[in-house]
Amino acid sequence: MLASCNDIFDYSPYVIDFDEDNRNVNKTNTDLLLQKEKPDTISIAFTGDTHRFSDELNDFVQAVNRMNSKKPLDFVVHVGDLADFGLPKQYLWGNSYLLNLECPYFVLLGNHDMVGNGGTAYQEMFGPYNFSFIYGDIKFVFLNTNSREFKFNGQVPDLNWLDEELKPSENFRKAVVLFHVPPQDEDFDPSLREGFYKTIAKYDNVLFAVHGHKHCHDVYFPDNDSIMFVNVYGVEFRKFDVITISDDSCRVETYEF
Numbered sequence: 001m002l003a004s005c006n007d008i009f010d011y012s013p014y015v016i017d018f019d020e021d022n023r024n025v026n027k028t029n030t031d032l033l034l035q036k037e038k039p040d041t042i043s044i045a046f047t048g049d050t051h052r053f054s055d056e057l058n059d060f061v062q063a064v065n066r067m068n069s070k071k072p073l074d075f076v077v078h079v080g081d082l083a084d085f086g087l088p089k090q091y092l093w094g095n096s097y098l099l100n101l102e103c104p105y106f107v108l109l110g111n112h113d114m115v116g117n118g119g120t121a122y123q124e125m126f127g128p129y130n131f132s133f134i135y136g137d138i139k140f141v142f143l144n145t146n147s148r149e150f151k152f153n154g155q156v157p158d159l160n161w162l163d164e165e166l167k168p169s170e171n172f173r174k175a176v177v178l179f180h181v182p183p184q185d186e187d188f189d190p191s192l193r194e195g196f197y198k199t200i201a202k203y204d205n206v207l208f209a210v211h212g213h214k215h216c217h218d219v220y221f222p223d224n225d226s227i228m229f230v231n232v233y234g235v236e237f238r239k240f241d242v243i244t245i246s247d248d249s250c251r252v253e254t255y256e257f
Contacts, residue, residue: 029104048079048212049234063257079212080110080180086118139172147189
């Protein structure tokens with residue numbers, strides 16, 4: 001009788017036991033994205049800070065799929081905090097909705113995702129904390145900026161890695177930098193703030209930056225810098241942002257669901 005119940009009980013809420021659909025998700029979706037033809041314009045839908053807002057996340061996925069059926073999106077970005085307490089079960093619940101998206105998607109590491117052994121769960125499900133890919137002639141750079149969760153050790157964000165990623169190459173023309181915690185936030189290492197701004201401005205090739213963490217929506221230019229920052233809606237507002245890139249310009253639009 002006891003043997004028949006093996007799959008019913010979890011020995012610990014921290015056990016990481018993901019199946020194939022819930023492993024290396026960012027790499028899998030990169031491969032799917034790069035199978036597409038080189039685009040003239042790029043359209044990206046954004047959400048984030050989904051925490052325990054399961055109904056809202058499900059409705060976001062359905063809204064994006066409806067949009068995608070009429071005017072295809074290239075991909076979706078979740079800007080972090082998929083989990084609320086870093087629990088593997090919360091990762092599974094969140095990704096169970098995202099798996100229903102009908103276009104590729106990518107998930108950044110958020111500060112809530114790091115609670116407990118959540119950092120390990122993220123690596124198992126999504127892959128490295130820092131990653132990038134080139135789509136068309138645009139390089140998308142996903143950066144871990146959760147400094148507080150690394151005890152402000154002076155290494156998060158990794159500015160050397162960021163500099164190498166943004167260094168001009170014949171493989172890309174412009175770049176977009178995406179992260180969870182914005183540099184002006186108290187959870188961002190203050191000793192790295194100035195260096196971060198200098199790094200993204202260094203090569204004059206960053207079109208814009210995108211982040212979450214604040215839950216609210218805003219388009220702004222920090223410290224009078226010429227690089228536009230977009231703070232995307234948290235899913236609880238039942239709104240999401242779509243950014244369309246064409247040549248050297250971009251357009252930010254908000255949709256309700």
